[in-house]
Amino acid sequence: xxxxxxxxxxxxPLLKAEIRHESYQGVTRSSQKxxxxxxxxxxxxxxxxxxxxxxxxxxxxxxxxHHWDGYPEWLGVTLQEHYNTHESVxxxxxxxxxxxxxxxxxxxxxxxxxxxxxxxxxxxxGDDERPHLNSSIQMFxxxxxASEEYLYLFCSREVIExxxxxxxxxxFATEGWHAWSVRPLYNEDYSIRDTDVTSVKIPAYDVADAS
Numbered sequence: 265x266x267x268x269x270x271x272x273x274x275x276x277p278l279l280k281a282e283i284r285h286e287s288y289q290g291v292t293r294s295s296q297k298x299x300x301x302x303x304x305x306x307x308x309x310x311x312x313x314x315x316x317x318x319x320x321x322x323x324x325x326x327x328x329x330h331h332w333d334g335y336p337e338w339l340g341v342t343l344q345e346h347y348n349t350h351e352s353v354x355x356x357x358x359x360x361x362x363x364x365x366x367x368x369x370x371x372x373x374x375x376x377x378x379x380x381x382x383x384x385x386x387x388x389x390g391d392d393e394r395p396h397l398n399s400s401i402q403m404f405x406x407x408x409x410a411s412e413e414y415l416y417l418f419c420s421r422e423v424i425e426x427x428x429x430x431x432x433x434x435x436f437a438t439e440g441w442h443a444w445s446v447r448p449l450y451n452e453d454y455s456i457r458d459t460d461v462t463s464v465k466i467p468a469y470d471v472a473d474a475s
């Protein structure tokens with residue numbers, strides 16, 4: 265069975281080791297409905313921002329913003345080690361935008377200090393922080409307007425089985441996480457007009473950042 269032109273348009277470019285914006289020149293910018301949640305971020309705060317998503321059976325992507333340590337050596341490894349099934353990833357993303365997906369400390373406002381806790385996601389909470397939906401993988405890769413530096417996308421066995429004829433021979437043919445670095449493309453007024461994405465490798469667990 266030959267994949268439809270629309271599906272091949274979405275998946276075929278992702279076969280390459282590097283994915284460049286030029287592959288998507290024919291696609292219009294996301295509508296306001298598809299634009300990601302905007303955050304008022306302090307530019308003086310050091311962080312590596314990221315977006316983590318899960319691929320659905322209809323090839324749409326549900327995703328959330330992740331503020332701290334978004335580089336592959338920490339976030340990528342953490343996602344692979346602790347969130348590696350459809351159920352665990354869906355539960356993680358269902359909580360909405362977060363500062364960290366695996367935090368072992370929390371700020372105690374009474375004590376005015378950080379206290380240790382069992383590792384868990386640290387969500388922002390509230391209706392404005394709920395998961396964001398993109399209609400396709402393509403839109404997900406283009407829709408990084410909250411200063412994300414990395415994008416992560418999980419593809420489960422259930423999704424692969426539902427789309428096996430379209431995914432055969434692509435990077436989505438096996439279950440797991442896929443990652444991309446993001447470089448913003450600016451207008452003259454320094455507003456972000458588009459994004460340039462490049463596939464990156466998530467390292468093995470033994471090179472994870474222990475900090």
